[in-house]
Amino acid sequence: MLGCLCHTIFGDFLKKLFNAAKEIVMSKRVLYVMDPFDHVDPQGDTTLALMWESQKRGYESFFCGIHQLGLEGANGYALCRPLAFQSTPQTRVEFEWLAEETLLFFDDFDFIWMRKDPPVNQAFITATFILDRHDPKKTLVLNNPTSMRIANEKLWAHFASDLYPRTIVSADAKQLLNAAKEMEQVVLKPIDAAGGYGIFVFSHEDKNLKSAIEVLTQRGTTPIIAQEYVKEINKGDKRVLLLGGECLGALKRLPGATDHRANLHVGGNAALTQVDERDKEIAARLKPHLEELGLHFVGFDVIGDRLTEVNVTSPTGIREINGLENRQGNSLLESLIWDYAERLKK
Template sequence: MTIKLGIIMDPIEQIKPYKDSSFAMLLAAQARGYELFYMNPNDVFLVQGQPMARMQRLRVWEQADDPNYFELHDRQDRPLNELDIVLIRQDPPFDQDYLYCTHILELAEQQGVLVVNKPQSLRDANEKLFATWFSDCMTDTLVTAQADRLKTFVAQHQDTIFKPLDAMGGASIFRVKHGDPNLNVIIETLTDHGQHLIMAQRFLPDIAQGDKRILLIDGEPVPFALARIPLAGENRGNLAAGGRGVGQPLTERDQALCARIAPTLRAKGLWFVGLDVIGDYITEINVTSPTCIRELDAQFGLNIADQLMQRLEQALQEQAIQQPARH
């Protein structure tokens, strides 16, 4: 039986295919003979309790010099449970519409669709806060909206990082030192005058050696990380903020951190995760749309997306043994 894979992602015509991890997944799935179906986030809907979507059949090409790297067919309204796998690869921020989409996808999951990552876990695992489940693997961290606590934290640690809980790509991250004359306005801006929680962490000088992205498939780490090296004068290693990606083998500490979080990832149905590590510490656990597949593939001759598809096929086989056929 041909596997039917749907993907919910931001507009495919706006991606950079040579570096896009979702596109890598589509290429790998198509190479394995899957039928591909494309959806925007607002294409998902519900009729009388039946999860549906306005889908388009999709074909993709690995042609870096060809702007026509995909082909979409006419839209059709179809039940989501006609698909075997749905990848939800919408970029943050995690807003109310994203939340509603996960609820609809959870209904599809109950009908036997393998949703990657698990909808409930996408709701539960804020990418900043989820890391605090493993506080023994983190540097000193505070989450609060209270200005006095943030000021005390800066005074205690002298050199800190402030960041919002709902941003991505290094957006709105501030390095704040004790005595910074802008401390009050930074706190007011990030917390909206005490209305929103933010995260404060002790600054890690190891950022100069890179903010490492480690990819895990069903809890198993890819053996190489992408160290995202900040530009000179920059505190953020994110590629979106101009960081330079340098691949390197996992260290023993990296492997220990992965082993620490792996059982939780598996239990929560988080099939594909990006673990961010600076020095010896976890800083974030990315679950919505982790990237860096293309960079690691290019530097080490890997096919990470194909590894993911192999594991998802295995999960479908395991699911078929436990459940009667749906098609």
């Protein structure tokens, strides 16, 4: 009788121990909200590096697109699939789905990385509203979805307008043409695009300027940016990555022979560079605002010594920096980013 009782007690203990261990393992979950894998660059995509690093740390990784986010009452959820990489993503993304698509609530995850590339259109904004519906005591969302709506990448940091080239935002053709005349050479760009899309450079005497303004402003109904051309773009621009408001690393981007844009997405080339004092000065101006908004991992772009934008949606460049600086092991930027995220979660 005593033996049976002991056996029962011991069996119950083992069952509880097993369930507790299972719960601990299952609690190490991370959701990546991102573009489909066939839309990302296997060699250069930052999100893939973050996913590989989380897998090495024992997290169960889940994937979903922004169209797979939803609400049930006040609770946000994702229709997502678990996956595992077979090797470090390089020339192609080799992974396997571990299960079919399933519905998991945001609070089932330790971390959610919102890594959908712009444009910041209505679908993107809707996704951030849905991502708001998580319990911050249970789940850390990077970056803060509320703040991603606030911090427009081309407009938000103009509280420090002295850091920028001269900039006009307007839908009025007359105002834009006058600004272009005063600037002599002007850069026109849409407010909600990214990756160099829709950016044009004109002399104020260019006969195509007026027509371009009509197209970009949709005949005076949509504001655009007119920014003074910074000649140093011929030598490339610099992407500086910030983590917790501090400089994490920097990357020089050189325009191709047939394009004025240095963005890697449109054929720009990556080159080694260093964080300098001007970069640190800009970071110091941004840091208190970034910290207040919960914008932990961001990037800003500099031409010459002029700030041009602050990327808060899906900053990239860590893999290029890793390669150019021959980083390995714990010095890889994705490792430093995950160290930071785990410290925040504690």
